Amino acid sequence: MKIEAKEKPKVKEKPGYKSIPIGGVIPKAGSSREYKTGDWRVRYPVIDKEKCINCLFCYIYCPEKCVVVKDGKVERVDLDYCKGCGICATECPKDAIEMKLE
Amino acid sequence: MSKKLGLLGTSAIATAMRQINPDVVAAYPITPQTAIVEEFSQYVFDGDVDTEFLTVESEHSAMSACIGAAAAGARVMTATSSAGLALMWEMLGIASGLRLPVVMTNVNRALSGPINIHCDHSDSMGARDTGWIQIFSENAQEGYDNLIQAVRISEHEDVRLPVMIMIDGFITSHNIEVVEVLDDSDVKDFVKTNKAPFSLLDVKNPITFGPIQLFDFYFETKKQQSDAMRGSLRIIREVSREYEKLSGRKQPIVDMFMMDDAEIAIMVLSSTAGTTRSVVRELRKDGIKAGLIKPRIFRPFPVEDIVKSVKGLKALAVMDRSDSFNGFGGPLFTEVRSSLYESSNKPLIMNYIFGLGGRDVTVENIKEVFDTLQEVARTGKVENLINYLGVRE
Numbered sequence: 001m002k003i004e005a006k007e008k009p010k011v012k013e014k015p016g017y018k019s020i021p022i023g024g025v026i027p028k029a030g031s032s033r034e035y036k037t038g039d040w041r042v043r044y045p046v047i048d049k050e051k052c053i054n055c056l057f058c059y060i061y062c063p064e065k066c067v068v069v070k071d072g073k074v075e076r077v078d079l080d081y082c083k084g085c086g087i088c089a090t091e092c093p094k095d096a097i098e099m100k101l102e
Numbered sequence: 103m104s105k106k107l108g109l110l111g112t113s114a115i116a117t118a119m120r121q122i123n124p125d126v127v128a129a130y131p132i133t134p135q136t137a138i139v140e141e142f143s144q145y146v147f148d149g150d151v152d153t154e155f156l157t158v159e160s161e162h163s164a165m166s167a168c169i170g171a172a173a174a175g176a177r178v179m180t181a182t183s184s185a186g187l188a189l190m191w192e193m194l195g196i197a198s199g200l201r202l203p204v205v206m207t208n209v210n211r212a213l214s215g216p217i218n219i220h221c222d223h224s225d226s227m228g229a230r231d232t233g234w235i236q237i238f239s240e241n242a243q244e245g246y247d248n249l250i251q252a253v254r255i256s257e258h259e260d261v262r263l264p265v266m267i268m269i270d271g272f273i274t275s276h277n278i279e280v281v282e283v284l285d286d287s288d289v290k291d292f293v294k295t296n297k298a299p300f301s302l303l304d305v306k307n308p309i310t311f312g313p314i315q316l317f318d319f320y321f322e323t324k325k326q327q328s329d330a331m332r333g334s335l336r337i338i339r340e341v342s343r344e345y346e347k348l349s350g351r352k353q354p355i356v357d358m359f360m361m362d363d364a365e366i367a368i369m370v371l372s373s374t375a376g377t378t379r380s381v382v383r384e385l386r387k388d389g390i391k392a393g394l395i396k397p398r399i400f401r402p403f404p405v406e407d408i409v410k411s412v413k414g415l416k417a418l419a420v421m422d423r424s425d426s427f428n429g430f431g432g433p434l435f436t437e438v439r440s441s442l443y444e445s446s447n448k449p450l451i452m453n454y455i456f457g458l459g460g461r462d463v464t465v466e467n468i469k470e471v472f473d474t475l476q477e478v479a480r481t482g483k484v485e486n487l488i489n490y491l492g493v494r495e
């Protein structure tokens with residue numbers, strides 16, 4: 001069984017010059033949560049659960065903390081924020097992660 | 103009651119700054135601006151103002167400090183000249199890009215090199231595309247008037263752009279003129295208080311100034327900035343009208359002298375307009391239909407006012423106190439000429455580059471230009487499009 005995101009994150013239509021605050025000001029705190037950096041990505045990770053031993057190396061190495069773990073097992077990758085760096089695939093001791101082109 | 107005082111140009115500016123009473127002034131000395139902040143620092147020392155005066159290590163730092171203070175919501179002013187303005191270059195774009203209302207006096211001085219301390223407009227013309235509103239002053243009175251208006255223009259909610267006002271180095275800055283100074287209380291009422299939409303010091307509402315904006319938002323922010331600059335002309339008109347009422351002095355976007363029936367005219371910025379005015383008066387005595395056009399506002403470029411101002415003219419000389427080194431013409435000339443492209447009723451046009459590095463422009467020089475204009479109007483032919491006035495061969 002391969003874990004693949006069922007739906008790619010939709011690229012939200014960004015607001016235009018008529019509605020954004022002037023001068024590039026961000027008028028509230030913590031707004032980076034809303035900035036879906038996933039659309040920077042060129043490749044996305046696909047985890048082969050047959051090969052995965054749940055060592056959680058991917059979870060530890062992911063610089064964006066995008067590997068979602070549930071009950072000590074790799075559940076999925078949060079593609080809203082995964083930038084497709086491929087560190088998880090490089091570090092996986094079982095070659096269970098493949099970086100696929102978007 | 104306003105009162106008439108004999109003031110140095112720098113003193114007229116320092117007096118306006120005292121009356122405006124800004125929250126923060128950060129400045130670094132440079133000739134010929136130094137006398138402004140020197141006098142202002144005395145006001146700070148004497149307790150005549152409530153200003154936090156920051157002595158910084160360079161103009162780059164001066165503008166950086168102004169930007170920080172403006173982001174905190176303060177009313178901020180500074181002054182500079184020439185190389186000082188050039189050193190601010192990076193920060194000029196940040197002040198305008200972040201839409202911060204910094205108000206600065208630039209005392210026009212030639213850029214190096216060769217090093218020179220005297221007047222030309224190469225410094226402010228070099229900054230003409232940095233997103234600052236630019237206002238040129240003919241004399242100390244206009245410098246005083248323009249600076250007070252600049253505060254209101256800059257801080258207006260529909261503008262929120264930095265403004266630089268210019269006076270000519272030495273010619274205006276270091277001569278004593280009669281300046282009508284408004285009542286302190288009238289200036290205080292006129293400039294009101296700065297209502298910043300955001301403040302960095304508002305700890306209950308933390309915000310971010312100057313975040314990175316890449317291909318996804320930078321363009322939108324720049325379009326807003328462009329629209330604000332374009333739209334600022336309407337606000338400049340409003341503020342000018344209000345200031346006219348207060349001061350009793352006309353505050354035109356483009357000043358026109360003897361232009362009603364003029365057939366030939368000179369268009370020029372700042373103090374040379376004064377010399378031209380006196381030549382026009384003389385020529386009128388001889389029945390020559392000469393006139394003067396003096397744009398006060400250069401940024402935003404007042405296209406419609408410029409087009410209107412040349413109506414009915416047969417020949418126009420646009421005089422630039424700086425060269426663009428573009429292999430064509432001076433900055434005022436190229437923009438005026440471009441503005442007239444669609445006009446069906448445009449005069450023959452010439453460019454005169456003059457007065458670089460403080461080279462004196464005399465009554466005879468101006469007469470020479472009017473002589474050529476008469477010839478052009480008569481023959482309908484422009485011999486030389488780009489001319490250098492008063493340079494030795």
